[in-house]
Amino acid sequence: MLELTIQELAKGLRDKEFTSVELTQAYLDRIDKLDSKINSYITVSKEQALANAAAADEKIAAGDTGLWTGIPFAHKDIFCTEGTLTTCGSKMLHNFEPPYNATVAQNFIDAGAVCLGKTNMDEFAMGSTNESSYYGKVINPWSGDKHLVPGGSSGGSAAAVAARLAPVATGTDTGGSIRQPAAFCGLTGLKPTYGRVSRYGMIAFASSLDQGGPMAKTAEDCAAMLQVMAGHDAKDSTSIDKEVPDYLAALSGDLSGLKIGLPKEYFNEHLNPEIAKVLDEAIEVLKGKGVEFKEVSLPNSQLGVPAYYVIAPAEASANLSRFDGVRYGYRCEEPNDLMDMYLRSRSEGFGDEVKRRIMVGTYALSAGYYDAYYNKAMQVRRLIKNDFENAFKDVDFILGPTTPSPAFGFGEKGDDPVQMYLEDVYTITANLAGIPAMSLPAGTVDGLPCGIQLLGNYFDEARMLNVGYAFQQETEWHKQRPENSLTELSA
Amino acid sequence: MEWETVIGLEVHVQLATKSKIFSGSSTAFGAEPNTQASAVDLALPGTLPVPNEQAFRYATMFGLAIDADICKRSVFERKNYFYPDLPKGYQTTQLDAPIVGAGVVEITLKDGSKKNIRIHHAHLEEDAGKSLHEDYHGMSGIDLNRAGTPLIEVVSEPDMRNAEEAVEFAKTLHSIVTSLGICDGEMSQGSMRFDVNISVRPKGQSEFGTRTETKNLNSFRFMEQAIALEVERQIDVLEEGGEIVQETRLYDGDKHVARSMRSKEEANDYRYFPCPDLLPVVLTDEYIEEVRAQMPELPAARKERFISEFSLSDYDAGILSADAGLASLFETSANISGDAKLSANWVMGEFSARLNADDVSAANAPISGEALGQLVLRVKDNTVSSSGAKKVFEKLWSQEGSDVDQIIDAEGLKQVSDTGALEAMVDEVLAGMADQIAQYKAADDKKRKKLMGSFMGPLMKASKGQGNPKLFNEILAKKLND
The missing domain is CATH 1.10.10.410 (Arc Repressor Mutant, subunit A)
Incomplete structure (x- = not known):
């Protein structure tokens, strides 16, 4: 049951092989037994999940044939869920129960899905390791003797799906926060085109870069999830009013005539040779499906990280101003006056990485520095966008690595935040350009999962998912699961 | 030494939209605190702004009324500062690409002369909430009902040279926005608020002196008094060899004193940047022309019409056309009674006196133009004497009756003319x-x-x-x- 796809689970429910309550209970039991070791959930909504599952069973009995009716899943704790604690990984929101649902959360409710709980994440989605969560770090289920990071910021979602503590989970991706943890945990993860998925109720990190998306074992499950998540939302002015294709129907497995570009800026001496090998093998698989490869150039891609680490903190510095202790969330004890309340509530409520980015962003927007930093970064952003637009004149997709290395140990990147920021070198440009990108499990490096990344043109998710689907028809990497003391129930 | 005063105004005009600029909450005045504050207005995490089309229409109307260029691609920016009544920690406003570009407003001074006051630009923004400092046992309360009410901030060039010009400019703006119907003009409710930039310089000098800004004046009278006070203060400082400090000042109209709020050194760095939650607002030529075609009559045009249609004097026409509510009352009354001069006298006399005494606007007056016209008609046809008519007027005003003839009968005010x-x-x-x-x-x-x-x-x-x-x-x- 744990290895079934969403479509298979839906069939099982309709064919009465199991009920939603049984399915939900099975996941809740696993969470109960295993998550103390992995820490992938901040909140487990046991009672509500079972109640919703029971309601779904009634609907199924009454003939409901919706794909998602009764299917359990997990939400990254960045999506507001009405009446359920929503922390965004921060002490600042340790007591915040939203009075409303994010549009994505509402979409899953409307589809009849059963939310198991809210997954752990880097605080306010700022991090690549899940170490910045106020609710403790998440352990990568693939860890051996040494504990490894699950990636971030959607590390809780990735770890939960990898450890089979949820069939699928939602994530958000501002600079790689879906794709990097997907790669580290052996999953398929898609960051859609900016504007494809509503940001309403998704707690903002960097508004012009944030995008919600699916994290699952397979491209097929990602397609099933995106079907629920995507669509125009009048509550989000940046959401785009464009028809949502039938993503599952697009999974033909046929790739004939497709052209994929290999950027010379990725395939150079800096590329990890082990990952290069994984990519070479994947290219051979895709060639076997009729894909034609050619070299392309993304000349400004090396400017992505510095531009991102100006724009994202700048937006975050304003987005996080609302956390001031006045209306909701953490407020310091016994403030002396207004300034004291602001200073202590924010000093005590935010963690170090969040403070660092607020300060960087504030600096970049300050009088006298704005042109040198923010404006310059916005110019670079346009160049990066142009690079992709030029490349997609010649090719349908671009292929490259998702991450510079597989999952690493906690604290291994040292105290230098810049080393950590370089983790995002391959993923960040898709957010800056607003294009869709997907990480697929494609091999192992040192016994750990290794992801490859597809970058596509605007709104080309359906074809991109089909590439993943076709690849997964030919390979078994997506079927690998961590089998160790972290993920196995003791007898 | 002879001194010259230089004045520029920044005017906040609350737009009379039913809902807020970025949320669906009502903008009605006077509700219980925080009953008109939605998740968006409270800046709950994850909420996003959705622009209100009506606010753009109103701003466009204002731009067309002052003969300004309408910006076809205006951009919202975030102005960052912390204040308890600013829920997001930034105000959504416009800076580099405001919706209304440079324009001009013509004012008429008491001596009949006219002067053009240039408008630098007018931008759209959201209002903040209110901090309440009374009745909370030493703590402050926050009311977010006003947070998100749409404003246009009209920024003039420093073209005014005395308090009379400044007040006349303010009154003319009031007249324009109420005539357009884009603002209810209720000064006492803060629907129009004035920040006055004042400097003085020796007469004949071309450079401006250092200016101060007196903020948040909400009546023409306070504005006039605050200007007089500040001009006097600046001249005193300069004549004693001192220097004017660039600062923001607050005027207390009840005590007729002003104090410094903050100096330039303490001024915030607002770290403006384009709001990533809002796309640039694109207005097409077709849209602008459609708005232009639906523009109501402006005060200047109305004044000319009153002179030609009703043979009013320039002075009477000026007063009656300036306020849309007053103009409408007059016009209805004149048409019903067939006596424009008598209607004008009533509107400018008894009626305006009661409006001032009760501090209500013509639009909210308890007597309709129809009732007034009926009353004027009964004066004209000798049914009531003018003293009897005043008694009828009182009954109408206090809403003890609504039909003029009925009141005349009931009160026995009918004149014997046999x-x-x-x-x-x-x-x-x-x-x-x-x-x-x-x-x-x-x-x-x-x-x-x-x-x-x-x-x-x-x-x-x-x-x-x-x-x-x-x-x-x-x-x-x-x-x-x-």
């Missing part, structure tokens, strides 16, 4: 006033005029106040002078 009946009353009264008649006959013309009054009192008494005084006078004069 000359036969009046003549009989005159004869009866004169029969008992032989001494006075003798006195009258002996007097010269000048004295006679005075003595007429001593007959009128008993006559009005005899007619229970209902005799038409004009007719009484005529009959009396005829009888006495025979």
